[in-house]
Amino acid sequence: MPETLSAAAPLLDVRGLSFDRDDLPVFGPLDFSVERGEALLVQGGNGAGKTTLLRLLAGLLDGERGDIRLGGRSAGPAARAGSLAYLGHLPGLKADLTAMENLDYLCGLLGRRPSLSLEEALAIVGLAGYEDAAARTLSAGQRKRLSLARLWLSPAPLWLLDEPYANLDLPGIELVNRMVGAHLAEGGGALVTTHGAYAAPPVRTRLLELGTAVRA
Numbered sequence: 557m558p559e560t561l562s563a564a565a566p567l568l569d570v571r572g573l574s575f576d577r578d579d580l581p582v583f584g585p586l587d588f589s590v591e592r593g594e595a596l597l598v599q600g601g602n603g604a605g606k607t608t609l610l611r612l613l614a615g616l617l618d619g620e621r622g623d624i625r626l627g628g629r630s631a632g633p634a635a636r637a638g639s640l641a642y643l644g645h646l647p648g649l650k651a652d653l654t655a656m657e658n659l660d661y662l663c664g665l666l667g668r669r670p671s672l673s674l675e676e677a678l679a680i681v682g683l684a685g686y687e688d689a690a691a692r693t694l695s696a697g698q699r700k701r702l703s704l705a706r707l708w709l710s711p712a713p714l715w716l717l718d719e720p721y722a723n724l725d726l727p728g729i730e731l732v733n734r735m736v737g738a739h740l741a742e743g744g745g746a747l748v749t750t751h752g753a754y755a756a757p758p759v760r761t762r763l764l765e766l767g768t769a770v771r772a
């Protein structure tokens with residue numbers, strides 16, 4: 557866990573956050589926080605702004621209004637990009653690199669926790685034996701599992717999970733739930749979007765409901 561994050565303050569504290577596109581509101585103003593050991597389930601219909609919110613928090617979008625604090629400190633897009641682990645709709649893998657090369661590349665870029673080897677992370681997500689397979693030869697579910705291995709290697713205390721169950725079979729869904737449960741038990745936090753029934757692991761869960769955006 558990064559030393560810069562205070563243990564006393566919430567992992568994430570958001571006040572008056574709003575975001576517009578083409579001068580039309582996508583969401584907000586929103587107020588919410590995520591404490592250690594807590595999952596925040598972000599709900600809303602198609603177009604409500606769930607992905608936009610997570611991408612913005614991850615530092616992949618800017619132009620928001622409001623205050624975003626990580627561990628009590630105001631955090632701009634660059635600080636957020638370095639402190640949050642984002643699992644998006646697209647796996648963010650390099651198609652021609654192997655599974656191991658992708659993990660190595662992403663860990664070099666985003667950091668990793670030292671207690672786990674890349675091989676162990678691949679085994680945990682059910683990809684033992686796929687170390688040398690190019691990402692483009694993996695199925696959609698296997699690519700998602702490779703992204704989960706990267707997530708599991710991340711040192712970031714706060715996970716942003718956008719539709720984490722998409723493309724996964726039942727054991728994959730259970731894997732996500734176990735990972736989230738273990739991460740929260742270690743004092744991490746998570747924001748999770750899903751359209752499916754959220755098979756909530758036995759952890760503290762709160763809801764954030766986004767209204768469907770109206771285009772006028």
Ligand SMILES: Nc1ncnc2c1ncn2[C@@H]1O[C@H](COP(=O)(O)OP(=O)(O)OP(=O)(O)O)[C@@H](O)[C@H]1O
Pocket residue numbers: 577582600601602603604605606607608609769
């Ligand atoms: N790259 C983009 N350029 C312009 N508008 C966008 C872009 N991405 C999303 N939008 C618009 O922003 C709004 C919020 O989209 P967003 O993807 O955040 O919704 P969502 O809640 O994740 O939806 P879904 O449940 O369908 O995945 C929608 O009205 C969408 O049309």
